[in-house]
Every structure is written in structure tokens, then in C-alpha cells.
Amino acid sequence: MSGIYIHVPFCKQKCTYCDFHFSTTFESYRTKMVETMQQELELRREYLTDTCLESIYFGGGTPSLLTLEELQQFFSTLHANFTLSENAEITLEANPDDITDENLANWRNVGINRLSIGLQSFKEKDLNWMNRAHSVQDALKCVELAKSYGFQNISVDLIYGLPELTLEEWKQHIALVLDMQVQHISAYCLTIEAKTALHKMVATQKIFPAGEDAQSDQFLLLIELLKTAGFDQYEISNFGLPGLHAVHNSNYWKGKEYLGIGPSAHSFNGISRRWNVSNNSRYIANFNTPKEWFEEEILTPKDRWNEILLTGLRTSSGVQFDQLIALQELPVSFQEKLIEFSANKWLEQTDNSIVLTEQGRLMADHIAAELFL
Ligand code: SF4
Structure with missing residues (x-):
């Protein structure tokens, strides 16, 4: 069985540490983008040798910005071209500020059965310099709200190794997440990627990065506390309760086939890797012309x-x-x-x-x- 990754290249604002592909000025072409992505789903149906899907993953960017109508378009194209296995894992990445009653009801109605929520930190100061669109208050209440709409498979993202984050504060962040009783936790060490605002902030000494020892101590504490709480560390940055490891991401690591849709999305079918152009206007403009909108490499x-x-x-x-x-x-x-x-x-x-x-x-x-x- 295979998986489909759908890259939604829109964000409300630019987080200072992020080097993913997205745009914050997308309203004028969002309809065209969603239409082009439907075309890509139809055109590339044959890329997968097995069109029975075990997982669909809406990532980005910020897929929680999709409207109900846009999500319905995706699901209608997916159902017309692929077979969803019984119990397929259907994940939507969501930011806490988008977790509203209306969105949660819509997500349940279209068939999303797993949320991956970017909490990142419980320190307002950190959320501010990271330029996140949500507050600590949003982070604290969103999981409970999602559960009240019947979501029983929730993953949260946290970042450690942040400047000035003490081991005690990190311990509190982990405790807060454990109190939420989620099924899955992804925790990433902050990396300072080239060409990001954070890179500039470090270069101009507005921010001083954490030392390697502090980062290692936080990583080892994370492993210890989550293991004690019953989580399996089934991948370096990913912890799941038994039986609730992420199907979609696990399949990447197992070398299973997946089709990536949208600008910058990668695909793999056992023979080749393919990656779409990381540019929204070129993806749309080149899609129906002989110009290339992707690159491909046959794997040796x-x-x-x-x-x-x-x-x-x-x-x-x-x-x-x-x-x-x-x-x-x-x-x-x-x-x-x-x-x-x-x-x-x-x-x-x-x-x-x-x-x-x-x-x-x-x-x-x-x-x-x-x-x-
Ligand atoms: S919301 Fe996510 S994808 Fe968008 S800028 Fe922030 S971290 Fe990057």
C-alpha cells in the first residue's frame, strides 16, 4: 500500500526558524493553486504501482488554512482516483490558532482522523521571537477542544534546544504535553537553517543559540520522561503510544511508495525520486506547458x-x-x-x-x- 503527501504552500506568517516552502501572500492565486494540485493528483495517479492508500498527509505550510470547500475538492479527487484502505490514516497538520469549533467539525466531516498540532513551546517569549501565530493560551486549550470533537489520534510537535530554555522549563513543557494525554509526540531540536530570519538574528547577535550540551541534556530527558510515560521512541524525533505510531511517516522510513503533490513535494516509487519546483507561481504556470515543474532522479x-x-x-x-x-x-x-x-x-x-x-x-x-x- 502507498501514501499521498499533499503540500499546502500557504502560511499566515513566517516563523523565524522555518525553511520549508510556503508563501504568506497567496490569496490572489489560492484557487488556482488548489485546482492545479487536483490536476496533479489526477495526472500522477500512475506514479504509484499500488493505488490503494494506507495514509494521506496534509502538510505544509499550513493545511489548517484550507477552507471546507478546498478540502472537499481534495477528497473528491482522491476518492475518484485512488482507493482508501479501511482505517487509512488521514492526517492534517494544524496550528493551534486554527483549531476552532468550526474547523474541527469540518475536518471530522471530510474524514480527517488524525491531527498533528504544532505547539512548539509553552513560553510566550519563545513563541514571540519564533514569530508563531499562536499564544501559549491557544496551545494549552487546543488539544482538549480537538478531543471534544472526537479526535482520538493527536500528535503534537515541540521544539527543544531553544535559546535560554532551561532543563527545568523543558521538563515542564514535557509535563504539560503528557497532561494533555496525546497519542503521539514529535520533538525536534532547533536548527539554525541558512537564509532564515533566525540565521540573521544569530549572526547579528540578537539571539544566542543554546549549547550542544544543553541540547543533548534536553534530548536525553525527553527520552527518559516519555519512555516512563509509556511512549515508544520509534524514530529519533518521534514517540508514539504502542499501536499509535504514525503510519505515514513510518512508511517513509520503511522505504514504501508515496506520491507528493504540490510545490516542493517529494515522491518516491522504489525506482525514482521526484521533487516538484519549490516556487508557487512556477508550479502553476509550468504545469500545463512543456516547461518542467519537477526534477527526477533514477536511484542507483x-x-x-x-x-x-x-x-x-x-x-x-x-x-x-x-x-x-x-x-x-x-x-x-x-x-x-x-x-x-x-x-x-x-x-x-x-x-x-x-x-x-x-x-x-x-x-x-x-x-x-x-x-x-
Ligand atoms: S507555520 Fe509551519 S510551515 Fe509555516 S512558517 Fe511556521 S513553521 Fe514554517
């Missing part, structure tokens, strides 16, 4: 090997040797590295898999890169 066995390591090592199930051996024999240098990393207690080996230890997870990308072909 080396590309697949490296991807399996990069994604698999982030998960609690790790990387299966079978997956790698299907591409080529394990090189001697690879086996030597495994011995070295096992001795460092960065990973554990079984007969058929390698899984990172807690210590190893702090440097997952580095370890994966060392094992690349």
Missing part, C-alpha cells in the same frame, strides 16, 4: 544503500542486513566500522540488523554517513 543501488542507512538508523527497528545485501555484498570496510561502532557502544548488532543505542542516536547522521558506500 548506491543511492538506495545510503538512503536505507540514513533513514533506517533513525528508527528503533534499525537497518536489516537483508535490505543492504539485496543491493550488494557488505564491504569489508563496512564490517570494520560496525565492529568499531559496537565497541564505542553507538550501535548494537543482531544476526540480521543494526540498531543505534541511545548514545548513537545523538549522532545518527554522522554514523550513517560513515557507513555509506
Whole structure:
């Protein structure tokens, strides 16, 4: 089974740390954008070898800005072109300020059964410098409101490693989220991406980033507290109650097929990776002309090997040797590295898999890169 990702490239305002693709001035062409995305869904039906969908994910940008009519358009095109499996996971990313009675009722009516809510922080000062559109008050009340509309599968996003965030404050943020009794938590360490407002704020010393030790301490506290509360850390940044791990994102890490719709969206079908142009006007203007609105790369066995390591090592199930051996024999240098990393207690080996230890997870990308072909 496959998944569909729908990238909604609109936001109310620009968060200072964000380097995703979105626009804050979209009203003049939002109808055209939504129409073009319907066309893409129809045109690219054949990209997936299996059109039975296990998951649909509205991400962005800010999909909670879609109107009821726009959502209905998406669902009508999806139903006309794909088969939704029974119990398909249908997620909508939502910002706390969009979680209103009216929106929640609409989302339930169109078939959304999972919300991913960007809480990020419970400190007003942080929400201000991050230029988030919501307040701490919005963050505190939105989950309860969503539950009152029957949402029983709710994920929240938090950011740690923020400037001046103390370990005690971070502990309180985790406690607040645990009190909300959500089913899933994604927690990301703040990264300072090039070309963002935050990058400029750091360069001009308006903001002083947290140190690596503070970030590691917060990450380790997160793992400890969520584990005690019964959450599985099934991927470095993702924690779910047993049986409630995110289906859509898990399928990315398992190497399953997915179709990405909208500007900047990526797709993968086992043979190729494809990514749409990260520009709203070029996506719309080029869609019906011979001009390219996407790029594509056919994956070599080396590309697949490296991807399996990069994604698999982030998960609690790790990387299966079978997956790698299907591409080529394990090189001697690879086996030597495994011995070295096992001795460092960065990973554990079984007969058929390698899984990172807690210590190893702090440097997952580095370890994966060392094992690349
Ligand atoms: S709302 Fe989300 S996508 Fe939009 S700018 Fe903020 S973090 Fe980025």
C-alpha cells in the first residue's frame, strides 16, 4: 500500500526558524493553486504501482488554512482516483490558532482522523521571537477542544534546544504535553537553517543559540520522561503510544511508495525520486506547458544503500542486513566500522540488523554517513 503527501504552500506568517516552502501572500492565486494540485493528483495517479492508500498527509505550510470547500475538492479527487484502505490514516497538520469549533467539525466531516498540532513551546517569549501565530493560551486549550470533537489520534510537535530554555522549563513543557494525554509526540531540536530570519538574528547577535550540551541534556530527558510515560521512541524525533505510531511517516522510513503533490513535494516509487519546483507561481504556470515543474532522479543501488542507512538508523527497528545485501555484498570496510561502532557502544548488532543505542542516536547522521558506500 502507498501514501499521498499533499503540500499546502500557504502560511499566515513566517516563523523565524522555518525553511520549508510556503508563501504568506497567496490569496490572489489560492484557487488556482488548489485546482492545479487536483490536476496533479489526477495526472500522477500512475506514479504509484499500488493505488490503494494506507495514509494521506496534509502538510505544509499550513493545511489548517484550507477552507471546507478546498478540502472537499481534495477528497473528491482522491476518492475518484485512488482507493482508501479501511482505517487509512488521514492526517492534517494544524496550528493551534486554527483549531476552532468550526474547523474541527469540518475536518471530522471530510474524514480527517488524525491531527498533528504544532505547539512548539509553552513560553510566550519563545513563541514571540519564533514569530508563531499562536499564544501559549491557544496551545494549552487546543488539544482538549480537538478531543471534544472526537479526535482520538493527536500528535503534537515541540521544539527543544531553544535559546535560554532551561532543563527545568523543558521538563515542564514535557509535563504539560503528557497532561494533555496525546497519542503521539514529535520533538525536534532547533536548527539554525541558512537564509532564515533566525540565521540573521544569530549572526547579528540578537539571539544566542543554546549549547550542544544543553541540547543533548534536553534530548536525553525527553527520552527518559516519555519512555516512563509509556511512549515508544520509534524514530529519533518521534514517540508514539504502542499501536499509535504514525503510519505515514513510518512508511517513509520503511522505504514504501508515496506520491507528493504540490510545490516542493517529494515522491518516491522504489525506482525514482521526484521533487516538484519549490516556487508557487512556477508550479502553476509550468504545469500545463512543456516547461518542467519537477526534477527526477533514477536511484542507483548506491543511492538506495545510503538512503536505507540514513533513514533506517533513525528508527528503533534499525537497518536489516537483508535490505543492504539485496543491493550488494557488505564491504569489508563496512564490517570494520560496525565492529568499531559496537565497541564505542553507538550501535548494537543482531544476526540480521543494526540498531543505534541511545548514545548513537545523538549522532545518527554522522554514523550513517560513515557507513555509506
Ligand atoms: S507555520 Fe509551519 S510551515 Fe509555516 S512558517 Fe511556521 S513553521 Fe514554517
